[in-house]
Amino acid sequence: MGLGGLLVGLFLVSAVLVGTSVRHGVSRAEPEPEPELELAEWDPASGAFPEDSLWPLPQSLRTSPRQLQLAPDRFQIVHGAGSSAGPACALLQDAFRRYYEYMFGYARWLQRGRKGLAAKPELAQLQVVISSPEPGCNGYPQLASSEAYRLTITEPVAVLKADEVWGALRGLETFSQLVHEDDYGSFLVNASEIYDFPRFAHRGILLDTSRHYLPLKSILTNLDAMAFNKFNVLHWHVVDDQSFPYQSIYFPELSNKGAYSYNHIYTPTDVHLVIEYARLRGIRVIPEFDTPGHTQSWGQGQKDLLTPCYSGKQPSGSFGPVNPILNTTYDFMTKFFKEISSVFPDDYIHLGGDEVSFACWKSNPEVKEFMKKQGFGIDYAKLESYYIQKILDIVSSYNKGYVVWQEVFDNKAQLKPDTVIEVWMGNNYVQELSSVTGAGFTAILAAPWYLDYISYGQDWKKYYSVEPLDFPGSEKQKKLVIGGEACLWGEFVDATNLTPRLWPRASAVGERLWSSRNVTDLKDAYKRLSNHRCRMLSRGIAAEPVFVGYCAHEARRR
């Protein structure tokens, strides 16, 4: 991308100054490499490189210096000739309006009313053409959905072609990122040709609504940000030990007793709204109902579900994981997961299965007796697998696939071949990827992307520099890694700090999972990421700064 250029107009990149020292002991902690001098950044007359604002970078991109002008009052996003989608495709109609707003909304408030300035050729339309006979307007995105698109920008009309609406959504995002404002408020786009598709099919964000309740608005805002970064899976870690905010239809006592309060719940309407808001942005919602551990809150509203712990010969009054030895447990789970399978349309449910403590099971005489009967000896991992396998069978019977945390694999539960294993343990994830895929299972990588862990400085570089396929294994094994997830566990996160903690740090993961493997230049990424975070800010996402500098529009909008 040659010389460092300043994208004048919508964004100004972070300022870098000669002789700037990062103040006050940064050298003591984690030294920030001093960015190189880029004088051009102070020169508003310098040329803007259209690719300086793209995030994640498309797979293939050709741009020309030839600029086309867009007139907000005339420009239209329309269904192109031959498209299998038309005005009845509410998903696209909604997306057209949304992206029009992102591109021009701010300018319209200003009401510049400038109409006669067009010295450049005008781009009058973006025509969207869906080629598949089943465009997907009323469906849900799936693991196998096509997100590829081709975008050709020349006057008088640009054309966005995609197999399905999911690719069109990604292409609209890219188109909107290419449109920029010049110093005089004109909207420009460079003639360009883009062919793009994701490197990995599963690109997720994990939100945790149990350690802290997240108001609906926070979740929806996050879905917006996900779309801006081409993420396509919301992994909703909805319940855990601390609270049970999911309002069940069959078992209302679970949230009545297990939620923090009657205010801190997601009603069926809330849940449907999240799913629909996500669908309209091409995002799958995979709910996680983690058992048998992490279930303290379940026990509040469901009698006899958890294992009573013993202190010597007496029940201690506290409870451990789900009780795996009772038939009532499986009766409950059968009914509960029937509801979950019906409420959440995605093909997959996340069943958890992580961090099961055996201490309580070991203390309970009836569990010990059951172990003996089953011939498990003292291997409580066998009891855990016994439980998990019954749960997997229940969920399979509803025609759902399942994702589980890596311990389920590590503990050698018998798994259906299409089980997805999520690798989260940070100490040796490279080897784990090798083992999981070596055994023929599909894997999702989360371990290096636990964004709840914070540290001083530009930690996005660490997330960005992870190469998911850098593990020992065959080509066939590599193909089994279907993607990854940035996880924002909620111990220290609620609505007050979720957005700036997650964005733009998760953006680094977003590009790693979408763009080509060879897109690894940190300096180029820094420039694009700084612009991208300013754009997120202008679209209402309070993404934190990458480093020193400013966004052109931030002061006016607050």
Place this chain on the structure above:
Amino acid sequence: MGLGGLLVGLFLVSAVLVGTSVRHGVSRAEPEPEPELELAEWDPASGAFPEDSLWPLPQSLRTSPRQLQLAPDRFQIVHGAGSSAGPACALLQDAFRRYYEYMFGYARWLQRGRKGLAAKPELAQLQVVISSPEPGCNGYPQLASSEAYRLTITEPVAVLKADEVWGALRGLETFSQLVHEDDYGSFLVNASEIYDFPRFAHRGILLDTSRHYLPLKSILTNLDAMAFNKFNVLHWHVVDDQSFPYQSIYFPELSNKGAYSYNHIYTPTDVHLVIEYARLRGIRVIPEFDTPGHTQSWGQGQKDLLTPCYSGKQPSGSFGPVNPILNTTYDFMTKFFKEISSVFPDDYIHLGGDEVSFACWKSNPEVKEFMKKQGFGIDYAKLESYYIQKILDIVSSYNKGYVVWQEVFDNKAQLKPDTVIEVWMGNNYVQELSSVTGAGFTAILAAPWYLDYISYGQDWKKYYSVEPLDFPGSEKQKKLVIGGEACLWGEFVDATNLTPRLWPRASAVGERLWSSRNVTDLKDAYKRLSNHRCRMLSRGIAAEPVFVGYCAHEARRR
């Protein structure tokens, strides 16, 4: 404080559960000690301890179980008999209304209209009595201002006594923290007797508006939060290398050229608004104009102010610290600090003096020549002190005191005895406090409270556990430590993340600087801090969570 009680009503403390494991590898990083089981927290009928919501804890506090009831429609805060302040005291009038809103504002929206429930004795008034003949209504808070107050809460009226309005402001905050709502929406306060005063006179927050511009609104919101935590100094690090947002009256080119953009400036009106908003909350505003280093942005708008650096025998085109060898430099500084001394009413100005790199001075032949003439040899610290002393003399001539960073002391500049030295270097601050006070200088401690450094977990405990007087020295030396500052440098902070990054972490520093030395119980502090952060949230401060849990009102208010 005995049994862990739940303050039902306004706040619910963070929930703690049996057998809760902190999920997913927290054990890999920084283990969080598991809070002990407090069953009472799940019992809404448990008694509320009024002190469970106080932050910072008063010096002396006696409360009784006897509860008084407040009727929002009738309760008044008024000037008491014998007060030297009356309705003409706009500062107090404003504070009365403000604290009325904090206590009842939310309830009034709900319009419960419950009038006949009073089964408890009613508290009808809070009478505020200022005893000094000069109450301070129109003045500015100073280092020597009295913030002591005495609060007596019995029916039918509570009395708040203070020498000056500054103490009354602190007492109003405490009173408002004692008023709480019960399960049925009644407002209650326990009969209490409080005598309170700050342990340290200087309790500051440093905000940095150069690395990122902070919109006025962010600064004002922060002043609100400071008042809730009894901080009394805003150390405004207004300019630095990256940008010069201060709009000077004498030298408008400084911000015209040195600000990020014309939007990213503080006009004289903005500055006056900050000062007045702070004054009304008993907060001093100490501006920092740091020289001779950290001045790259000054050079944009003031020709010949910075030292031209040389590369061999040629100027390199880049610039170093302020040029200390030119008369024009001192002419400029004389005029500039005349303006600053007049715009900012506080008795002190912060003159910086930190992190001066000598490389550029060393490269410049004219500077070398000057060193020779002055007999400085090759000791550039002498040149720095030469410069600093001239600046101190200029500022002294305007009858201002000054604060400087510790290097100015370390480099042995000749300082007036009343110079305040701010200790910031983290590696050996205990020894530095000893040296500074041993030489007879006043000290402010900042080193252990650099809140821009972040890490995973409850780092507030680290800040809380600092004891500022724990250094080798005489009683006389200890008295020279007048306080401390929590510093939020701006490299990675702007309006998107300032509030949750600063609060409630800075609250830990606030209590350390206000409360008695023996207030060090982390478990008790955890409970009070969790309640305090929920209260901040309910007053519009997006303070981040301390740990898992929830605030009763958070879901409704978003």
